[in-house]
Amino acid sequence: KQEVTQIPAALSVPEGENLVLNCSFTDSAIYNLQWFRQDPGKGLTSLLLIQSSQREQTSGRLNASLDKSSGRSTLYIAASQPGDSATYLCAATGANSKLTFGKGITLSVRP
Amino acid sequence: EAGVVQSPRYKIIEKKQPVAFWCNPISGHNTLYWYRQNLGQGPELLIRYENEEAVDDSQLPKDRFSAERLKGVDSTLKIQPAELGDSAVYLCASSPWDSQETQYFGPGTRLLVL
Numbered sequence: 001k002q003e004v005t006q007i008p009a010a011l012s013v014p015e016g017e018n019l020v021l022n023c024s025f026t027d028s029a030i031y032n033l034q035w036f037r038q039d040p041g042k043g044l045t046s047l048l049l050i051q052s053s054q055r056e057q058t059s060g061r062l063n064a065s066l067d068k069s070s071g072r073s074t075l076y077i078a079a080s081q082p083g084d085s086a087t088y089l090c091a092a093t094g095a096n097s098k099l100t101f102g103k104g105i106t107l108s109v110r111p
Numbered sequence: 112e113a114g115v116v117q118s119p120r121y122k123i124i125e126k127k128q129p130v131a132f133w134c135n136p137i138s139g140h141n142t143l144y145w146y147r148q149n150l151g152q153g154p155e156l157l158i159r160y161e162n163e164e165a166v167d168d169s170q171l172p173k174d175r176f177s178a179e180r181l182k183g184v185d186s187t188l189k190i191q192p193a194e195l196g197d198s199a200v201y202l203c204a205s206s207p208w209d210s211q212e213t214q215y216f217g218p219g220t221r222l223l224v225l
Contacts, residue, residue, distance in 0.1 A: 004153070032212055043115070043202055043216035044154070089153050096167060097142075097211040101153025 002027045004092055006102035013080055014110050021075040021105050023090035028068045031093045035064050035075045038087045038104065047088075048075070080109045113137070115217030117203050123223045129191035132220045136185070136205030143180060144214060145188050146202040154202055160186065190222075198224045 003026045013019055023033070032051045036044040048057045048064040050073070056065040063076040073090055089104040116135040124130050136143050141162050146154035157176065159167040162183035171178065175194070180186040190197055200221050204214040 009151075034212075036216075041218070041221070043218045044204075045216070046213065049212065091153070093212055096159075097206070097214075098156060098159075098167070099154075099214065101155070103151060103153050 002030075002092055002094055002100040004090060004100050004102040006088075006090060006105050008105065009103065010106045010108070012108040012110060015080060015082060017080050017109075019077050019080055019107075021077070021088050021090075021107070023073040023075070023102055025071045025073075025092045025100070027092070027094070028071055029094065030068065031095075031097075033064075033066050033073045034091045034093065034099070035062075035073075036089045036091065036101075038089060040086075044089065077107075080107075082109045082111050085109050115203055115205055115215055117201075117217040117220055119220055120218065121221050121223075123225065124193055125225050126195055127192040129189065130193050130222060131187055131189045132201050132203075132222075134186045134188070134203030134217060136203070137207075137215055139207060140205035140215070141183065141208045142206045142211055143186050144204040144206075145178060145186070146204065148200040148202055148219070150199070157188070193222075193224045195224050198222055 005024045034049045035047045050066040061078040066073045087104040087106045091099040091101045143160040145157040148154040158171045160180045178188045200219040202219045203217045206214045
């Protein structure tokens with residue numbers, strides 16, 4: 001059974017700082033790895049999707065990497081802004097497009 | 112393009128009462144998912160539909176939960192009777208047949224059972 005872990009559960013940084021969010025998974029037989037953003041009281045918004053054959057994906061100030069062999073993914077946020085404050089969840093996609101989510105990291109960017 | 116629509120957004124009920132949640136997926140999306148997200152946790156899949164067929168309901172507590180997707184469009188998730196531990200956010204998501212790895216989530220229904 002796939003298990004996805006995100007540590008720490010919460011992170012607070014000053015505005016402008018570059019930061020890395022970590023995600024680990026136990027079963028390397030994944031189709032892809034996704035990073036989602038969740039704002040309070042809202043649903044999930046997909047940020048980046050990395051296929052199992054890829055090593056990284058970039059979108060604006062966000063860069064996600066994937067190392068299947070070690071069961072790790074990272075989300076890099078450059079020049080963080082207060083508007084980046086949210087909960088970030090990673091999810092590993094297994095057979096039948098089933099997503100297994102981590103518990104998320106709640107990020108607070110201080111002005 | 113309208114996103115996934117869910118209603119109600121919030122629901123407060125007493126334990127042992129029934130409750131139902133409604134989801135309208137993005138037009139043309141044949142795959143529909145119901146997830147439950149407990150406080151401080153990631154979403155967990157309850158049931159997945161391909162058109163009107165439930166293809167994965169292994170995580171649905173069938174003693175009290177039921178779901179339907181008549182005509183393969185909108186869907187209803189029901190709990191009867193509700194228990195205190197059912198308090199959570201219930202998320203609906205949908206994906207198109209040709210890109211099932213991309214799921215679009217609705218805003219969720221926040222349920223509080225007293």
